[in-house]
Amino acid sequence: MKFDPTSCPKCNGKPKGTIEQVLGLAHVIELDDQPGVYDYEGYTDIWWDDQFTREDEDGKVTLECADCHEQWQAVMTPSPEVAKVEG
Ligand SMILES: [Zn+2]
Numbered sequence: 001m002k003f004d005p006t007s008c009p010k011c012n013g014k015p016k017g018t019i020e021q022v023l024g025l026a027h028v029i030e031l032d033d034q035p036g037v038y039d040y041e042g043y044t045d046i047w048w049d050d051q052f053t054r055e056d057e058d059g060k061v062t063l064e065c066a067d068c069h070e071q072w073q074a075v076m077t078p079s080p081e082v083a084k085v086e087g
Contacts, residue, residue: 001076008068013068015064016064018053021051028040058073060073
């Protein structure tokens with residue numbers, strides 16, 4: 001894939017990654033002394049298969065800089081080589 005702009009606007013660093021959204025199932029447990037009342041158990045099943053790259057209203061993704069952690073919006077286009085492997 002390619003990004004435009006491809007480098008950090010603050011320090012000219014390379015992108016570390018894209019901001020993603022991941023859903024999951026947070027386990028709850030019923031309290032022994034309060035039937036019908038639940039609390040978080042402390043474990044979450046992450047639904048990795050539903051992970052997706054967040055896009056803003058203009059279809060741009062958010063990148064984070066590998067050096068200074070600044071975030072910026074960019075147009076992401078898949079490279080032909082990647083599309084060929086996936087297809
Ligand atoms: Zn930076």
